[in-house]
Amino acid sequence: MRKRNLIIVLTILIAVTYIFVNYNTITSSPVDKDRYLNIDVSMFENGNEIFISPAELHKRTEQKNSSSLIVLDASHPKAYAKGHIPGALSIGFKGLSDTTGKPGDKEWGVILSKEKLIEKLKSLGISNDKLVVVYSDIDKGPGAGGRAVWQLKMAGLENVRLLYGGLEVWKRLGYEVSKKTSKAVPVKNLVLKDYNESFRAKQKYIVENLSNLKIVDVRSLKEYTGKDTSRGEARAGHIKGAKWLSWKSVLNEDTTVKSSDEITSLMAGIGIKPGDDFVLY
Numbered sequence: 001m002r003k004r005n006l007i008i009v010l011t012i013l014i015a016v017t018y019i020f021v022n023y024n025t026i027t028s029s030p031v032d033k034d035r036y037l038n039i040d041v042s043m044f045e046n047g048n049e050i051f052i053s054p055a056e057l058h059k060r061t062e063q064k065n066s067s068s069l070i071v072l073d074a075s076h077p078k079a080y081a082k083g084h085i086p087g088a089l090s091i092g093f094k095g096l097s098d099t100t101g102k103p104g105d106k107e108w109g110v111i112l113s114k115e116k117l118i119e120k121l122k123s124l125g126i127s128n129d130k131l132v133v134v135y136s137d138i139d140k141g142p143g144a145g146g147r148a149v150w151q152l153k154m155a156g157l158e159n160v161r162l163l164y165g166g167l168e169v170w171k172r173l174g175y176e177v178s179k180k181t182s183k184a185v186p187v188k189n190l191v192l193k194d195y196n197e198s199f200r201a202k203q204k205y206i207v208e209n210l211s212n213l214k215i216v217d218v219r220s221l222k223e224y225t226g227k228d229t230s231r232g233e234a235r236a237g238h239i240k241g242a243k244w245l246s247w248k249s250v251l252n253e254d255t256t257v258k259s260s261d262e263i264t265s266l267m268a269g270i271g272i273k274p275g276d277d278f279v280l281y
């Protein structure tokens, strides 16, 4: 992911995740509830193009006009079964990726080709005029919601948003969750653009430019240092020269995103300032 704007990239990254607190046992104080109700996603640069606030999504789901809205749950299907936003369709973490073959195969887990993605999205009822909202909750690993938003935006869909605060804040607000599996209503027409290469950095680019690239490893410290080899990487450790900044560090304890100022300061700590080009993995 090669991008110019620090905040955009970070919010997407962050986005990428959510949770670590045991949300089942949390109830919001009235003060917190007020704060969550008043979340204004325009507090981030381009925030309106990346996020949708829980209150806004709730309003949209209540309008019995949901044919213009598609909500995708990118959590593990087991988490979906335990409770999801009413009407949300389960895509899981790998729903927009190619899972032909088995983990470890060369192309396993890479994003679907444009042609396959079009078929997949049509089967989910997504057409160009719809608002697509993605969210996730943590199960085995972070990143599902943000990854889907990143991929869909890279494919040229503009009307795609990540739910700010994910399922966590949705629940804290007392909004309904459902255990009923939703069925998609397929559509016939969807046009996507070719994947926008400015959203990603390929292997060749990294290898050729390694000496002057800023790279950030957002995994756990144990994965970064090579002590955790349980995640299936072929080799332990990190890309030479990569700095470490855990994805968790840009989130508050309640899973909301830290302020632009706080994130800017965290990034400064690893030598990256707003406007710099950098690559995340």
Ligand SMILES: *[C@@H]1O[C@H](CO)[C@@H](O)[C@H](O)[C@H]1NC(C)=O
Pocket (backbone or CB within 6 Å): 063, 065, 068, 131
């Ligand atoms: C349906 O949703 C669209 C976009 O979300 C909105 O502009 C429109 O006013 C809604 N129509 C009705 C009848 O609620």
Ligand SMILES: *[C@@H]1O[C@H](CO)[C@@H](O)[C@H](O)[C@H]1NC(C)=O
Pocket (backbone or CB within 6 Å): 196, 197, 198, 199
């Ligand atoms: C690709 O994405 C970048 C960054 O968002 C944008 O500036 C550019 O216009 C996009 N290119 C195309 C062909 O849409």
Ligand SMILES: *[C@@H]1O[C@H](CO)[C@@H](O)[C@H](O)[C@H]1NC(C)=O
Pocket (backbone or CB within 6 Å): 204, 205, 206, 208, 209
């Ligand atoms: C390496 O970086 C330069 C400068 O950004 C770029 O022009 C070149 O295409 C990059 N190499 C590859 C293989 O992408």
